[in-house]
């Protein structure tokens with residue numbers, strides 16, 4: 420074995436000793452965390468935000484309202500990087516100082532502004548630079564890509580998704596099926612295959628997914644799962660599913676809303692046809708931020724693929740000849756319709772720069788440790804509960820089948836548990852009727868954050 424440390428191999432942040440439940444242990448883990456300074460790159464909303472707008476709730480007197488909250492909802496909206504306001508201000512200044520000349524002569528010329536995100540977005544999802552583009556929003560990108568990759572016929576028309584797919588994805592695939600049904604000659608009500616877990620189970624088994632792909636094979640036009648499921652936190656076996664979908668003759672696309680910036684990805688090597696993701700969750704780019712899209716190079720160069728076109732998908736070399744014939748650029752940019760929304764892209768560029776600096780290997784290493792610690796504390800809480808386990812973990816126990824988030828079913832008084840968390844300055848996500856999703860994010864969450872979350876759950880009054 421090579422004893423030299425690899426430059427990109429992060430040191431494990433967890434000491435090789437049994438985990439412990441006391442607060443001092445959590446603080447000691449933070450001291451040893453090589454990424455602990457990354458937190459300073461972000462603004463963590465104050466504890467008072469945990470009870471914002473709740474007339475009947477107040478913070479526990481032990482919690483300083485101005486101190487940082489325990490922000491465990493980066494899977495919904497990530498925290499703001501500190502660099503964002505000045506970066507937006509710079510574009511506003513260039514607009515004031517240069518007007519239209521900012522397109523070519525701004526400090527970061529707007530003409531090619533989307534290029535600023537290209538390299539880092541490609542690294543993030545494991546793609547070649549020409550395979551990614553930041554544009555639009557997530558559901559819009561899914562539709563644009565399905566226009567190209569969902570080409571149903573009377574025999575091959577089905578789209579496979581998870582039964583617990585995010586509603587927007589369910590609406591998107593059903594509407595795509597309806598768009599084609601009459602002309603292609605199939606029944607749109609029979610077009611969506613929804614993968615369900617086995618009775619009594621919360622997540623899907625990989626062999627069951629692969630078997631379903633084989634079984635529906637000849638009728639499958641598209642397999643479009645999420646990389647990490649938003650509700651259960653399950654990270655699917657993306658390479659195996661992509662292989663099976665391609666073998667069955669279907670197109671394979673991925674919704675990476677909960678995967679991008681959360682788990683390591685290799686879209687190019689996995690040979691996916693396309694993917695799309697939002698950037699306001701783990702990518703910390705702000706509410707409704709500009710999304711990302713991936714198209715494998717073999718597809719981007721395929722002139723026979725139909726698509727919706729706009730001038731920013733035209734070859735830049737001929738774009739300003741303003742001719743009516745569309746000359747698609749042979750990269751993912753081909754799907755870009757409009758000129759880049761500069762003010763909305765600025766936070767994406769700033770945020771991706773942080774991912775570039777830290778690198779997914781280091782983030783994943785800390786993420787594994789943080790989530791293992793959360794899992795340990797939940798298990799201890801259950802073991803100490805006099806009436807037996809009170810919290811079920813929906814998320815797979817295997818770290819290779821999940822990202823940072825754990826979805827917890829609170830069996831007794833879930834609303835009270837939520838209120839207890841909020842009183843202690845914890846911001847996390849609640850899904851009716853009883854699921855709390857806690858996402859300790861390696862960029863800005865600490866082991867002490869996780870301890871405070873578990874401590875609040877242990878003291879529900």
Ligand SMILES: *Cc1c(COP(=O)(O)O)cnc(C)c1O
Pocket residue numbers: 556557558559584585587588645649674676677697
């Ligand atoms: C968050 C999320 C969305 C949201 O879609 P937008 O178009 O960004 O509003 C869609 N799909 C999944 C799986 C999500 O997690």
